[in-house]
Amino acid sequence: MRKLVYYIAASLDGRIAGPKGEFDFFPTGDAQQSAAYAGWVNSRLPETVPTAMREPAGVADVPPARFDTVLMGHGTYRDALALGAPSPYAHLRQYVVSRTLGAAPDPAVTVVDGDPVGFVRALKRERGRDIWLCGGGKLAGALLPEIDELILKSYPVVAGAGVALFDGGFDPTPFLAADREVFPNGVSVTWYTARR
Numbered sequence: 148m149r150k151l152v153y154y155i156a157a158s159l160d161g162r163i164a165g166p167k168g169e170f171d172f173f174p175t176g177d178a179q180q181s182a183a184y185a186g187w188v189n190s191r192l193p194e195t196v197p198t199a200m201r202e203p204a205g206v207a208d209v210p211p212a213r214f215d216t217v218l219m220g221h222g223t224y225r226d227a228l229a230l231g232a233p234s235p236y237a238h239l240r241q242y243v244v245s246r247t248l249g250a251a252p253d254p255a256v257t258v259v260d261g262d263p264v265g266f267v268r269a270l271k272r273e274r275g276r277d278i279w280l281c282g283g284g285k286l287a288g289a290l291l292p293e294i295d296e297l298i299l300k301s302y303p304v305v306a307g308a309g310v311a312l313f314d315g316g317f318d319p320t321p322f323l324a325a326d327r328e329v330f331p332n333g334v335s336v337t338w339y340t341a342r343r
Contacts, residue, residue, distance in 0.1 A: 148271050148272065149270065149271045149272075149273065149275060149276065149277050149278055150271070150277045150278070150295035150296055151218075151267055151270075151271065151277070151278045151280055151290065151293050151294050151295050151296075152213070152214070152277050152278065152279055152280065152294075152295065152296040152297075152298060153280040153287055153290075153294050153296070153297045153298070154192065154195060154279055154280070154281065154297075154298040154300075155280075155281065155282060155287075155297075155298075155299060155300065155312065156170070156173055156299075156300040156301075156302060157299060157300070157301055157302070157312045158172075158173070158301075158302055158304050158305055158306040158309075159301065159302070159303065159304060159305050160305045160306055160307065161311055161312040161313075162306035162307075162308070162309035162310060162311065162312070163282060163283065163284055163309070163310050163311070163312055164222075164226075164282075164283070164309050164310040165306060165308070165309040165310075166308050166309050166310075168222060168225070168226050168229075168310070169309070170226075172304060172306065173302040173304060174302060174303060174304055174332070174333065175332055175334070176330075176331065176332025176333065176334075177332075180330070180331050180332035181332065183330070183331070183332075184330045184332050184334055185204070187328075187330070188300075188336070189204050189205070189206050191212065192212055192213060192214070193206040193209040193210075193211070193212060194211040194212065194213070194214050194215075194236075194238060194239060194279075195214070195279065195281070197227075197232065197235050197236060198232070198234065198235060198236060198237040198238055199232055199235075201238070211238075211239070211276060213276060213277050213279075214239060214276050214277050214278065214279040215239060215240060215275050215276035215277075216239055216240040216241075216242070216270065216275065216276070216277075216278045216279065217236045217239045217240070217241050217242070217278075217279045217281055218242045218243075218244065218267070218270075218278055218279065218280050218281070218286070219241075219242070219243055219244070219280075219281050219282055219283070219286070220243070220244055220245070220282055220283040220284075220285055220286035221243060221244070221245035221247065221248055221283075222282070222283045222285075222310065223281060223282035223283045223286075224243040224245070224248070224256075228252070233251070233252045233253035233256065234253040234255040234256055237255055239279070240257075241255060241256045241257065242256075242257050242258075242259050242266075242270075243256055243257070243258050243259065244258075244259045244260075244263045244266070244286050245258055245259070245260060246260050248260075263286060263289050263290055264289065264290060264292065264293060267290055267293045268293065271293070280294065282310075283310055283314075284310045284311040284312055284313055284314035285314045285315070287312065287313050287314070287315075288311075288313045288314045288315020288316070289315060291313060291315060291318055291320055292318075292320070294341060295340065295341050296338065296339065296340050296341065297322055297338075297339040297341075298336065298337070298338050298339075299312075299336070299337050299339065300334060300335075300336050301334065301335045301336075301337065302333070302334055303333035303334070320341065321341075321342040322339035322340060322341055322342060323339060323340050323341075323342050324337055324338070324339055325338045325339065325340050326338040
C-alpha cells in the first residue's frame with residue numbers, strides 16, 4: 148500500500164510559514180553550505196523540487212525517487228499561485244484540498260472539496276509511488292491519522308508565530324525517529340515513522 152509522507156520544513160518552534168505565509172526566513176547558511184544542502188536534498192527527493200526550479204537545480208530529467216503524487220492545502224497552493232505557478236509540480240499528480248477554491252486555474256491540478264481522510268485512503272489503495280503531503284498545517288492536522296511517515300527539515304530559527312506544523316485538535320500520535328542527517332548550515336533532516 149502507498150504511504151502518505153509529510154515532507155516539510157519547519158522552524159525550531161514548529162512553524163512551516165510565517166503569519167502571512169512567509170517562508171523566506173529559513174536560514175540556509177553561506178553559499179557553499181546552501182549549495183551542499185540543496186544538492187543533498189535534491190538528490191534524495193528530486194521530485195519535490197518545483198517544476199519551475201527543476202532545470203536550474205539540475206533535476207529536470209531526473210525521475211522521481213519516491214513520490215508520484217503531491218497533496219497540498221489551499222494556503223500552500225495559494226502561495227504557489229502568488230508566485231505565478233498554477234501547476235507548481237507539473238511532473239507529479241497534483242491535488243489541492245480546499246472547500247473554497249472552486250475550480251483550479253490549471254487543468255493539471257485537481258481540487259478536492261470533500262473529506263480529505265477518505266480521499267487519502269482511496270489514494271493509498273491505488274497503485275503507484277508514495278504520496279507527498281507538502282503542506283499546510285491544517286491539512287496535516289486533519290490527516291494526522293493517515294500520515295505514515297514524517298520527513299522534517301528542521302531549521303535553526305525560531306519564528307515566534309505563523310502556520311503550525313500540525314494545526315488540529317489534541318491528538319497525541321507517537322512517531323519513531325528512524326534516521327537523521329545534520330548539515331554544516333545547522334539544518335537537520337529527520338525521518339520519523341508513525342507508531343500504530
